[in-house]
Amino acid sequence: MKDHDVRSAESSRGRQAEELVARIFAKAGWRVRRGPHQQEGPRPDLIVRHGRSSYAIEVKVAPEGRSDRLVPLWSQAYLQAVRAAGGRHAPLVVVAAPQIARRVAENVLQFAAEYAADAAAGVIDFEGLRLFRGARLDDLNSGHARVPSRLPSPRKPADLFSDLNQWMLKALLAPEIPEALLAAPRGRFRNASELARAAGVSVMSAFRFVRLLQEDGYLDASASPLALVRREDLFHRWQSWSASRPVHEAPMRFLLRGDPAKELDRVLLGGRACLGLFAAADALGVGFVHGVPPHVYVERLRPRSLPRWKNVVPADPSEPPDLILREAPVAQSVFRGMVKANGKPVSDILQVWLDVRGHPSRGREQADLIHRRLLGKIIRPERSRG
Numbered sequence: 001m002k003d004h005d006v007r008s009a010e011s012s013r014g015r016q017a018e019e020l021v022a023r024i025f026a027k028a029g030w031r032v033r034r035g036p037h038q039q040e041g042p043r044p045d046l047i048v049r050h051g052r053s054s055y056a057i058e059v060k061v062a063p064e065g066r067s068d069r070l071v072p073l074w075s076q077a078y079l080q081a082v083r084a085a086g087g088r089h090a091p092l093v094v095v096a097a098p099q100i101a102r103r104v105a106e107n108v109l110q111f112a113a114e115y116a117a118d119a120a121a122g123v124i125d126f127e128g129l130r131l132f133r134g135a136r137l138d139d140l141n142s143g144h145a146r147v148p149s150r151l152p153s154p155r156k157p158a159d160l161f162s163d164l165n166q167w168m169l170k171a172l173l174a175p176e177i178p179e180a181l182l183a184a185p186r187g188r189f190r191n192a193s194e195l196a197r198a199a200g201v202s203v204m205s206a207f208r209f210v211r212l213l214q215e216d217g218y219l220d221a222s223a224s225p226l227a228l229v230r231r232e233d234l235f236h237r238w239q240s241w242s243a244s245r246p247v248h249e250a251p252m253r254f255l256l257r258g259d260p261a262k263e264l265d266r267v268l269l270g271g272r273a274c275l276g277l278f279a280a281a282d283a284l285g286v287g288f289v290h291g292v293p294p295h296v297y298v299e300r301l302r303p304r305s306l307p308r309w310k311n312v313v314p315a316d317p318s319e320p321p322d323l324i325l326r327e328a329p330v331a332q333s334v335f336r337g338m339v340k341a342n343g344k345p346v347s348d349i350l351q352v353w354l355d356v357r358g359h360p361s362r363g364r365e366q367a368d369l370i371h372r373r374l375l376g377k378i379i380r381p382e383r384s385r386g
Contacts (some may be wrong), residue, residue: 004245006263008194013098014060014061017060017061017096017126018045020096021045021046021122022046022099024130025140028050028139029068030050031050032046032047032048033046033048034047042080042083044085045058046059047055047089050136051089053090053136054089055089055090055120055134056086056091056093057081058078058080058081058092059094059096060073060074060077060093060094061096062097063098064097064098065097065101065104067104069097071107071124074108074121075203077093077094078091078093079203082118090119090120091119092120092134093120093121094120094121094124095123096125097126097203098125098127099126100125105129106131109131109206112133113206115191115193115210115211119134120132120135120136120137121196126298130142162309163310163333164205166207166332167226167332167336167337168205168206168209170200171189171195171335172200172228173378175187175188176381177349177374178379179339181284181348181349181374182337182348183336183337183338183348185199188224188226189225190226191210191224192206192210193206193349195209195210205217216226217229217230219319225359228273231381231384232379232380235375238354240242242329242354242355243357245354247326247329249324249327250301250314251314251315251323252313252314252321252322255310256311265344267296267311267312268296268345270311273298273345274296274297274335275295275296276291276295276296276305276351277296277359277363278359280347280352281356283341283342284339284346284349286349286369286373289361289365292361293320293322293323293324294374295323295326296326297322297327299328299335301326333351334351338351349370349375353367356370
């Protein structure tokens, strides 16, 4: 099918879905009108009213009724619906497809209920499926008077401490950590969508992350904005996860035996790199261990990548290294969170605490010092208040 034909089919499905939604509401006694063209900024596809209830509706249609198509589509439409509603109406997001299995529709509604409780949700298809969740919307459902309040949860993603999840953890903790020690957005986020925008990740990534935190009991379900709880257990798991990761590093020496500080600066400027572990602790003013060669985090450590740093070569096993190049275990989290200290890129304080504890050169003592000076009141906020 040619591109023009594809676009024409998509446009036809979109108009069909929008007209279908309008008929569903009109048949149920709602007043229906198109979004006002004179409205500045985004406008809803439809505005419906019944008594004191009103919804600004965003309608999206997918070519197939699969969860992996409909859930991201609903997430995208949710952001548009909230903006279009503008506080004058409640947002309602409806996704459609030619044919949708009921279990798929229920998964979409469950997803919406868990991560965007401020918006109503609907799923329809062109063969008669009608499922809605929201105030005064139960009567629109076809075949059932009411959608079950508890629907099967989608399968749990595998890893709470993936690269981007660690970065989002830092974003949630950032308001409690000085900016000089962690570069991350500083705000309070009411939901996953706000977290996604601030952290620069996809809405789906943030939704999955928030769902994992909720399922593992690390979010206060009654709190808005998002609030971490059971932190001592969370931080223990986080540190254990970090300690279990394999380490890829290479001892290096400087080609020129000049000023080691200047040669180190050249390495830091030779690509995406930053100080890590004990050197980072020193740069952040919490250093405790001396005599360890500086660690430099790089994005990728492969034999073919070493020539990028023209002033260093691999150290011979018989000679002490001038520095140690280490591949960042979670590159997004490491490099998004890094800060500048005296003009040098440096791992953030959370990353240092995670990385040093398992190091044989008094790493535990260094981690304990960071805990005492800063992280203790963050890990156990209730004790610091008491």
